[in-house]
Amino acid sequence: xxxxxxxxxxxxxxxxxxxxxxEILQSIGMTQAELAQRAGRPKKxxxxxxxxxxxxxxxxxxxxxxxxxxxxxxxxxLERNYQETLARIKEEKHLKSQIRxxxxxxxxxxxxLGWLPKAxxxxxxxxxxxxxxxxxxxxxxxxxxxxxxxxxxxxPAFNSKPAAVAAWLRKGEIxxxxxxxxxxxxxxxRAALREIRTLTIESPEIFEPEMKELCANAxxxxxxxxxxxxxxxxGATRWIRASKxxxxxxxxxxxxxxxxxxxxxxxxxxxxxxxxxxxxEAKGEGCGAGPSTGKEQEANQFAQDFLIPPKEYQAFLxxxxxxxxxxxxxxxxxxxxxxxxxxxxxxxKVILYSAANSLKKxxxxxxxxx
Numbered sequence: 001x002x003x004x005x006x007x008x009x010x011x012x013x014x015x016x017x018x019x020x021x022x023e024i025l026q027s028i029g030m031t032q033a034e035l036a037q038r039a040g041r042p043k044k045x046x047x048x049x050x051x052x053x054x055x056x057x058x059x060x061x062x063x064x065x066x067x068x069x070x071x072x073x074x075x076x077x078l079e080r081n082y083q084e085t086l087a088r089i090k091e092e093k094h095l096k097s098q099i100r101x102x103x104x105x106x107x108x109x110x111x112x113l114g115w116l117p118k119a120x121x122x123x124x125x126x127x128x129x130x131x132x133x134x135x136x137x138x139x140x141x142x143x144x145x146x147x148x149x150x151x152x153x154x155x156p157a158f159n160s161k162p163a164a165v166a167a168w169l170r171k172g173e174i175x176x177x178x179x180x181x182x183x184x185x186x187x188x189x190r191a192a193l194r195e196i197r198t199l200t201i202e203s204p205e206i207f208e209p210e211m212k213e214l215c216a217n218a219x220x221x222x223x224x225x226x227x228x229x230x231x232x233x234x235g236a237t238r239w240i241r242a243s244k245x246x247x248x249x250x251x252x253x254x255x256x257x258x259x260x261x262x263x264x265x266x267x268x269x270x271x272x273x274x275x276x277x278x279x280x281e282a283k284g285e286g287c288g289a290g291p292s293t294g295k296e297q298e299a300n301q302f303a304q305d306f307l308i309p310p311k312e313y314q315a316f317l318x319x320x321x322x323x324x325x326x327x328x329x330x331x332x333x334x335x336x337x338x339x340x341x342x343x344x345x346x347x348x349k350v351i352l353y354s355a356a357n358s359l360k361k362x363x364x365x366x367x368x369x370x
Contacts, residue, residue, distance in 0.1 A: 016052030157282035184219025257343025268302030
């Protein structure tokens with residue numbers, strides 16, 4: 001959506017309120033000494049205000065109002081704007097030395113997706129990034145995303161490209177803030193998963209809003225966040241608070257088998273693992289990608305068994321019929337999308353990765369049409 005607000009001109013210099021005071025005194029023919037006498041202020045204080053060496057306090061503003069007839073709010077606003085401009089100039093000078101930090105981010109992609117507002121200079125881009133992340137400065141960003149307490153710091157997927165992955169995760173956080181969830185309840189979430197499993201045969205227009213609502217009613221927010229260049233992420237899981245979990249989905253792979261396995265894998269983390277844990281699934285790790293151990297393997301097993309019950313799967317393998325028609329019959333029997341069966345067979349090397357791909361559904365984000 002286009003920004004309808006007019007851009008605000010921000011000066012690169014600061015004019016102290018004393019300049020205005022000096023001009024007013026000249027226009028009415030009043031000396032600084034007379035002003036000091038009438039206001040009950042030391043002559044030195046008035047002189048320092050005129051020279052920009054002292055600030056106009058709230059008390060001084062009231063005194064100037066009575067002596068000069070200029071509202072105290074005018075002087076207070078002058079002082080506030082002056083101090084704000086000084087701080088902004090100081091910040092911009094500092095940010096000019098931090099361009100290396102900016103280069104870590106896929107800024108063109110962030111701009112194209114509309115996650116950042118248009119910016120002309122590198123300093124404006126850094127400021128936009130800080131606003132996006134909701135931090136006061138670069139050191140604060142590092143403390144939140146790379147510090148010892150950073151929730152994703154242990155993930156190899158995060159540490160491979162921390163800035164890009166952090167931007168992806170942050171977008172999900174922002175989206176999740178607008179999702180109202182009931183307090184998390186494991187039994188309600190399991191019930192939601194059973195219903196969502198039946199939605200795998202539906203189109204995104206049907207399954208997306210329904211799965212979000214079902215999960216929200218169980219205390220889990222679902223966000224779909226387009227993958228950023230170089231991140232290779234399929235999904236992620238974290239707890240926002242003890243009563244609200246968050247699942248990210250990126251549509252990496254663009255096919256329904258990847259989407260649904262990733263979703264149920266992340267759901268496995270929520271049901272099986274501790275709330276202080278956070279997980280990122282990326283190319284080469286988690287979500288069935290190669291030999292996993294520990295919690296990732298547990299989440300893999302959960303997703304596999306929830307989507308395709310083990311006994312049913314073994315019986316299908318023993319029949320040794322893997323044609324497109326056989327796969328569709330098996331999928332119909334289970335009440336899931338055929339693409340999920342194809343993905344499992346390919347992963348288990350029962351069929352070639354080039355086989356039966358026509359049974360998979362393909363997805364993409366609306367943003368990719370820009």
